[in-house]
Amino acid sequence: MTAHSPEDIRKETRVYIFVFIALAALTVVTVGISYLDLSTGPAVALALFVALIKGSLVAAFFMHLLSERKLIYAVLVFTVFFFLALIFLPLGSFLNQVAG
Amino acid sequence: MEIPYNVEERPDTGLYNGKLGIWLFLASEVMLFGGLFSSYILLRTGDPNWFKPELSVPMATLNTMVLISSSVTMVMAWASLRLQDFKKFRLFSAATFLLACAFMVIKGFEYNTEFSHHLYPSSNNFMATYFTMTGLHGLHVLGGMVVIAYLWGPGSRMWKTEPERFTNRVEITGLYWHFVDLVWIFLFPALYLL
């Protein structure tokens, strides 16, 4: 563990509280959006966008990815790439079916 | 026999073994839930007769808040240990555990309501996806609760002998716990709002 002065750590805990408030607020926002009765496209895009922000907040601060080692980033970059392949390649194949 | 870099960081990687291990594990978890999300997207786009019954958004919103709070208490527990404040650690990790219990209880009520409306996994593919994904997520919460309880109780004796190693254990448990939270953050809109 890298040496942090108690002062630094106290500062971090204040950040955690702010992140918590942001997460709570965004939860309310995303629920609010869902009552707007948007059409599917924008609704999905908005909901995913908000979820992405929330997820990034959790990962960046709670999982302290912001100050993580390069090696972890490398592992995660690979994982994200394969995750995207897993989501989009099957989807592509489904949308590109031969009729009949 | 002592395994090197079990507690202290390896200079060239800047990591101790457990931290790398947990991140690798989380990477595999990303792919596990990725498979489920991918299935959900495919089934939903591929089925012209897709039908989604109403689920209780207020209950799920409450649960989201509960899980987010538990993430905060978890990270505070870790920060307390780094500030050498064992008492506060105890307090925060107990809070985490209780919030996790609350999450599971609310989830139980939700399942119960759905069953009472005759919604089962076999009802339609939305309910199947819903029960599978939230069920698997619930199992992850349960697993986390076991570890948190252990670190609160018998596992915390290590604080007296090897404080740094104990702090590391709490850190990686936290990483796992936040990941479980993160999955929920995506499950919530995907299953309840869209």
Added chain:
Amino acid sequence: MSFSEKREEGVSEHDSEVPEAPEGLSEPPDRGAAEAHGAHHQEGFLRKYIFSIDHKVIGLQYGLTALLFMLFGFCLMLLMRWQLAFPGQPIPVIGGLLGNANAPGGVMLPEFYNQLGAMHGTIMVFLGVVPLVVGAFGNYFVPLQIGAPDMAFPKLNMMSYWVYFVGGVIMFVSFFLPGGAANSGWTSYPPLSNIATMGQTAWLLGMVFLITSSLLGSINIITTIIQLRAEGLTYMRMPFFIWSQFVTSFLLLLAFPPLEAAGVMQLMDRLAGTSFFMPSGLVVSGQVLEGAGGGSPLLWQHLFWFLAHPEVYVLILPAMGIVAEVIANNTRKPLWGYKAMVYASVWLGFMSFIVWAHHMFLTGMGTVMSAFFQTTTMIISIPSVVILTALLISLWGGSIRFNTPMLFALAFLPMFGIGGLTGLPLGLAPSDIHLHDTYYVIGHFHYVVAPGTIFAIFAGIYFWFPKFTGRRMSESLGKIHFWGSFIFMNGVFGPMFLQGLAGVSRRLYDGGVQYSHAQDVVQFNQFMSYSAFLLLIAQLPFIFNFFWSMRMGEKVGNNPWQATTLDWAATSSPPLGHGNFAEVPVVWRGPYEYSVPGHEEDFLPQNVATPAPQEG
């Protein structure tokens, strides 16, 4: 067992009772549940041999279990081969033992044939080869070759073996369930598998265990390689075997979970009545099935092949690693193009995630996606060719020692070459339309895995046997084993290409006798089956050699092959449970410093601290 002999050897003053780190403070070094730690210096029998946390014991446990499963899977195939060669004739000798549900009067029923086919594939891949190359060789030699005292998480390692063991038991026991074992092919395609007998549920449960085990193992291997490398062992000084294990573990780590997700979904389909993989209005035995419907059988195929294609490279990469070690050692020169091989293996691992749908060209895939997957498939053949070519060129100008491990390693090259090249027509949609699901496919991937990977496994066993036991295996028996296996393997799999080109389906219970297009090639069936039976006989010298050499083999020192990597710096049959090296090795140079100019011996181990010879 062989371990008892290690003391007579007197090679090391570092005997097994090395004092541990001082007293009670040293908890068992893991991060999992802390265990009551009785400060025993003398470990009990259970701790030492059964629930051991020593990577070497776990490696041997993996190895022996997997070899047994491999023999079992081989026997399943022999039963199938009997049926293919002599359809409808009672199986001799053991036919009566199979039970009336499977083979009344010794004549195999089609349902039983299906079980054998599904379980042969499952057992060979998930219980035989992967546990051997990753669980056994990986566990045993990764720490040794990187100069580590053990794996990074010894308890996780133990758990990984026992979870694997439970998975294996579930698979094995499933034969005795009503309706027998899984019978929907090793790929378990729905909707067939969704409506199959109870054995399929057992298969899924078993797979969940096996996947979990691989996951734990791969986390352990990656962490070990990154964190526990000895001082001076930079990434580009790691033996190629370590690189292959490294890439393989990433494949296991990231490719397996989607199949676990799919397994859970199929379990839900079977147990909770969901319809993830069940289309609407499915008619079975003249009746429309009840259920929600609306699911997609193709979804399973995507998730399955997302694992199963990387799995091919899980099977082949460690084999290439073993072969590289053996070839470098026996040509007495550095591997040609070591760096190219390393980059190729990383590239191979990366690409293997985005080629999977070439197994699905016949599922109505449109031209855009099929062009994408054809392109990636052709691209992925390049790194394999790079590695194989580098290994081949490594032979050039070497004074080759033709010992048994080297023979197997040399045979690997053309055999894997045949397997790889015959794969190209399968990766291109137009030719795949003809060849899909024929015996050509069976021939292709068996050439990759059987005379390919399994030969590499044999090479590894003969090569490293002295490290396990302090004794060398008999060379003459080894050569009999090699030539027998080499000839009969080709006898089994070679004719499959011809049958496949003629269009014979891989799933026929009678080998094609009732199809007119198969008439010209059915006569090969008997030849192939005789080859298979002889292949079994060719394994007998190996089995005998294995056990005989444990006690009676020629005793050898720590480095009988004059090798350079760190595993040979450890004592042979390294003392159990107390670290691997008398003193922590420091690495000074690359892995294959053979025939270094200016050095009196023809090998320069990685850990020997002589000043580097004058730069050439």
